[in-house]
Amino acid sequence: MSFEPVVLFFLLGVIAGLLRSDLKIPGSIYEALSIFILLAIGLKGGVELSKYPVGDLLLDGVIIVLVGALIPLVAFPVLRYLGCMNRADSASIAAHYGSVSVVTFSVGIALLGQEALQFEGYMIVFLVLLEIPALVIGVILARHGQGGIRWGRLLHEVFFGKSIYLLVGGLLIGWAAGSEGIKPLDNLFFDLFKGVLALFLLEMGLVASSRIAELRAYGVFLILFAMGMPLFSAALGIITGWSLGLSVGGSFLLATLYASASYIAAPAAMRIAVPEANPALSIGASLGMTFPFNIFLGIPIYLWMAQWIHTYGA
Amino acid sequence: MSFEPVVLFFLLGVIAGLLRSDLKIPGSIYEALSIFILLAIGLKGGVELSKYPVGDLLLDGVIIVLVGALIPLVAFPVLRYLGCMNRADSASIAAHYGSVSVVTFSVGIALLGQEALQFEGYMIVFLVLLEIPALVIGVILARHGQGGIRWGRLLHEVFFGKSIYLLVGGLLIGWAAGSEGIKPLDNLFFDLFKGVLALFLLEMGLVASSRIAELRAYGVFLILFAMGMPLFSAALGIITGWSLGLSVGGSFLLATLYASASYIAAPAAMRIAVPEANPALSIGASLGMTFPFNIFLGIPIYLWMAQWIHTYGA
Amino acid sequence: MSFEPVVLFFLLGVIAGLLRSDLKIPGSIYEALSIFILLAIGLKGGVELSKYPVGDLLLDGVIIVLVGALIPLVAFPVLRYLGCMNRADSASIAAHYGSVSVVTFSVGIALLGQEALQFEGYMIVFLVLLEIPALVIGVILARHGQGGIRWGRLLHEVFFGKSIYLLVGGLLIGWAAGSEGIKPLDNLFFDLFKGVLALFLLEMGLVASSRIAELRAYGVFLILFAMGMPLFSAALGIITGWSLGLSVGGSFLLATLYASASYIAAPAAMRIAVPEANPALSIGASLGMTFPFNIFLGIPIYLWMAQWIHTYGA
Amino acid sequence: MNGQPMLLLTIISEAVLESTLIDEIMAMGAKGYTISEARGRGTHGIRSGKWSASGNIRIEVVGDSDLCRHIVDNLQKYERDYGLLIFTSQVELLN
Amino acid sequence: MNGQPMLLLTIISEAVLESTLIDEIMAMGAKGYTISEARGRGTHGIRSGKWSASGNIRIEVVGDSDLCRHIVDNLQKYERDYGLLIFTSQVELLN
Amino acid sequence: MNGQPMLLLTIISEAVLESTLIDEIMAMGAKGYTISEARGRGTHGIRSGKWSASGNIRIEVVGDSDLCRHIVDNLQKYERDYGLLIFTSQVELLN
Numbered sequence A, B, C: 001m002s003f004e005p006v007v008l009f010f011l012l013g014v015i016a017g018l019l020r021s022d023l024k025i026p027g028s029i030y031e032a033l034s035i036f037i038l039l040a041i042g043l044k045g046g047v048e049l050s051k052y053p054v055g056d057l058l059l060d061g062v063i064i065v066l067v068g069a070l071i072p073l074v075a076f077p078v079l080r081y082l083g084c085m086n087r088a089d090s091a092s093i094a095a096h097y098g099s100v101s102v103v104t105f106s107v108g109i110a111l112l113g114q115e116a117l118q119f120e121g122y123m124i125v126f127l128v129l130l131e132i133p134a135l136v137i138g139v140i141l142a143r144h145g146q147g148g149i150r151w152g153r154l155l156h157e158v159f160f161g162k163s164i165y166l167l168v169g170g171l172l173i174g175w176a177a178g179s180e181g182i183k184p185l186d187n188l189f190f191d192l193f194k195g196v197l198a199l200f201l202l203e204m205g206l207v208a209s210s211r212i213a214e215l216r217a218y219g220v221f222l223i224l225f226a227m228g229m230p231l232f233s234a235a236l237g238i239i240t241g242w243s244l245g246l247s248v249g250g251s252f253l254l255a256t257l258y259a260s261a262s263y264i265a266a267p268a269a270m271r272i273a274v275p276e277a278n279p280a281l282s283i284g285a286s287l288g289m290t291f292p293f294n295i296f297l298g299i300p301i302y303l304w305m306a307q308w309i310h311t312y313g314a
Numbered sequence D, E, F: 001m002n003g004q005p006m007l008l009l010t011i012i013s014e015a016v017l018e019s020t021l022i023d024e025i026m027a028m029g030a031k032g033y034t035i036s037e038a039r040g041r042g043t044h045g046i047r048s049g050k051w052s053a054s055g056n057i058r059i060e061v062v063g064d065s066d067l068c069r070h071i072v073d074n075l076q077k078y079e080r081d082y083g084l085l086i087f088t089s090q091v092e093l094l095n
């Protein structure tokens, strides 16, 4: 199975947390690392995008977003009726799983780099597009039949929240500057990317380790959900990617996007828009379980799935 | 007109601030970025300086500093009598405009890089030299006829304030180590410079956006001053550079230095030495107006002016 | 005498501190820089280690650790009886000098790079091995005849303290990934290493400058000890390295390790395990005196010693 | 020292509430506020400050008892859903 | 404002004691605590916060006087060896 | 808990004043002080803490009322030009 050494840093962080090591990464460094990663991904996406006529991506984009919107709509009833969770928690968790994780996506890209596989550079655009509807659907599900959604506040949170704002901003700058104009920034944003990702994974491990313990309190259902849901979403992604004629790498990345669960944009947006939902549940599941599941097991599985369908499909 | 993509990051920061995005760069990261930029500029200057016999620069240096000292002496009466501002504020703002901005200068260097224009490497030395007399003149103007300048405190602030200290320190280290000895540090201080500058501009944009609003409260005079003064100073710089026989790039950089207004060294020094001056005015003008004016409009204009005088001058 | 420009940054920091410059590096940046350095050294060591059969190093390792354990055992009676210090302080200082300094070691490696001298890459492993027994011996010396050592707490502090944990973690990741697998991280961890070391030395200088003043209060004995002890330890290292058949570079690095005194791992461990010891003494000596002594004078001397013995020895 | 007796209102809350709380406080007529970063533990679990979503802030407002009461009344609505700790103490304002 | 009278216990100590003190405080039955970073100066010299070994923390616990007394009694043993400053003040808890 | 009644003097000011204020405080005979970073808003506008020139600090000094009065008297001269908030509260010092 394919393996990417960068995930060992996540493990290092988790173990430090579990063993109560005094290792800690200051909050301001966490902020700086995440700003770097969001901007770098955005810039890379923008540079790639500048190579394609935007019109050609439109249809693909619409389909990918519509299929992606299925994820929270499937997750919600599973949580609500199978898991017997309350409406707010079900909706909030569904939004987390409909939304995406930039770091999981980055680990996916790192693996493709290591396996020397190509992918459609504009996939990063979909990363941005997928984030938005999931959060909106989550809020609608939470408020269904109650009215009183503060749309202004919510949309502000979604579009101008750090995460989307930096991705979109980077995308536009990368697109405007193009691959030539961005060259002097390559040394920082592209060459160092994987190293910074390693440091970020170390920090994620430290954070996740405290979440793992919390998650245990919420029983077996949520743990199963946190592993089953990404597998389902990934399958959806593989099939969609393959149907749209993406490359193996592209289908794999789409699967990774669908399978990943947010822990930057979604927690902030849900805390504001659905405050009665318990953030320990959604962050526990997405960060304490799905994130490690994806980077250790999911991603190799999704790559294998993508290779399989492109070999035996049709 | 010439355009450098790095300034888009400033725009990204301004827009984030105006739209009240939750994007923020922690104070400690701001500190780290500014230490990096000051040290890197100093080191680069020192390496360049090591290639010239210092004696040759002496006359040029004296002339450049003397002409530069005109700037606060012109700005003060304009602010005091045309703008009807009080003595302390006029003096403090004059000091800010006599002093220089390392980041504006860096954007100038980035533009030269992009246009593949040469410049005299020792210009960075003048950056340091120009900072000092402006601050001293500002304090003398503020205290004129009142006595009671605490020279010890002021000079300590000027020479051992972070900004000058790191520039001079970097200069000396770069000069001592020379271009060979500094090579192992190139990867950090030189190759990453432009990327770090982009991040710093993002942060500057966030900060400036709050200043723009404040500035509006102080009326049209200060806004006009904040755009007119740099144009005047730049013209002074172009003529001085051309008369001294500098290259196009050198004249352009001298104009950029003269035109730039300080927002690191000057605010700190003025707050200590002329505390009755309102910092909102001087920082509002220099950071909220002159800085964006310079990087978006001024710098391209100054380059055009430098090219013009070197073509048609004499 | 050999000279490495990176130490000038330490000087810059010391002078800033002594002159009460307002330059300061935020605590969170200090943390980030030290995490970087520990991880990078660990990774580098792991990559080197993966080139050797571990078994071959075993005997060397045991000898190097046993000889290293002599250092605190020699330091303790000197401090206790010659210096008339109390038991706790003597033991704590002995532990600091038995333990090692990653930054001193890094300056040593930088010097070898500049002198284009080879060294055995696995030396970094000994860096980790040497840290541990010194701390344990320190605690035993402090508690001798009193019982009541909380071994659990102590060993937790030693093994899971940030410093050892990151070194060992980096070592294992580097070893697992090997020189090929780690390549995408080279841009961050290896190429930037020396630049980051320069920034860290700047910060160390700021911190050390306040310690130098404090150290003066403790009289001439401690100052002499802080210079004599590293010379003795270095001699021990040179002889051991030479006897084991290490290269000139290897013997020099072993001497540097023995001669260096800890100021990250040891202070934290001693504060917990021997709280009645005065940290101002041990940190004052190790950081205020031995560290600058080593990087300015010691390291060039040790290199000269290593070259001498490899030329005239036997 | 003839200072003015005042109340110091301290609010400890999740960092995500910052802009909301500040808007409420200023709308109630406070002359100012002071914020510092914090972390901690309470009925909502550990807030480690390790990452953006887990930090607390500590807001302090000096004001008269009317102002403080108004603010506290207005913050009641956040108590159900958010981790909040609110208390006042007597201070003498000296400038 | 009919708040509940309580004590606010403030402990300023070396950062290295954090986990030890927190364990003590929770073991004594506190419902929560709040920590913020600090630096300062006292009988143990300057604690500049410039590097890991020289930072202070400021721990605040709101509780009744019994709890505070228990905690203070339990912290006595650290006073000899560590820089500590402990004080209480009267507050009204409003939620 | 038979603590010693004391005053806790809290000063919130622009960060640029740090060394000046500390010198004054120690010169008045304080045994120590504690500083933490803060941001806020007052009559001098928003102090966002976003960059070096816009941060506040929060200085705390525990001392008797004589010391506090002396310090406050000495800080009067900074009030005109700098953003300052000064208040005291009663505390019981427990060590």
Ligand SMILES: Nc1ncnc2c1ncn2[C@@H]1O[C@H](COP(=O)(O)O)[C@@H](O)[C@H]1O
Pocket (backbone or CB within 6 Å): D012, D013, D038, D039, D040, D041, D042, D043, D044, D045, D046, D047, D056, D082, D083, D084, D085, E030, E031, E032, E033, E034, E035, E060, E061, E062, E063
């Ligand atoms: N008894 C307490 N003493 C001090 N701080 C507390 C206490 N209880 C809660 N806090 C703080 O208030 C925050 C929110 O509290 P809670 O809503 O109980 O989780 C916690 O994260 C702590 O920072």
Ligand SMILES: Nc1ncnc2c1ncn2[C@@H]1O[C@H](COP(=O)(O)O)[C@@H](O)[C@H]1O
Pocket (backbone or CB within 6 Å): E012, E013, E038, E039, E040, E041, E042, E043, E044, E045, E046, E047, E056, E082, E083, E084, E085, F030, F031, F032, F033, F034, F035, F060, F061, F062, F063
């Ligand atoms: N009089 C005081 N007022 C405020 N804080 C103090 C005072 N004395 C000590 N401290 C704080 O308590 C810490 C430890 O004090 P000490 O044990 O006296 O060194 C110092 O670093 C200061 O942060």
Ligand SMILES: Nc1ncnc2c1ncn2[C@@H]1O[C@H](COP(=O)(O)O)[C@@H](O)[C@H]1O
Pocket (backbone or CB within 6 Å): D030, D031, D032, D033, D034, D035, D060, D061, D062, D063, F012, F013, F038, F039, F040, F041, F042, F043, F044, F045, F046, F047, F056, F082, F083, F084, F085
């Ligand atoms: N009413 C208040 N309550 C709490 N903090 C305040 C208050 N007024 C001012 N401050 C703080 O004191 C600083 C300086 O106040 P000012 O001089 O009024 O601008 C502000 O930046 C705030 O941090």
Ligand code: NA
Pocket (backbone or CB within 6 Å): A071, A096, A097, A098, A099, A100, A101, A233, A257, A258, A259, A260, A261, A262
């Ligand atoms: Na998803």
Ligand code: NA
Pocket (backbone or CB within 6 Å): B071, B096, B097, B098, B099, B100, B101, B233, B257, B258, B259, B260, B261, B262
């Ligand atoms: Na200027």
Ligand code: NA
Pocket (backbone or CB within 6 Å): C071, C096, C097, C098, C099, C100, C101, C233, C257, C258, C259, C260, C261, C262
């Ligand atoms: Na040693």
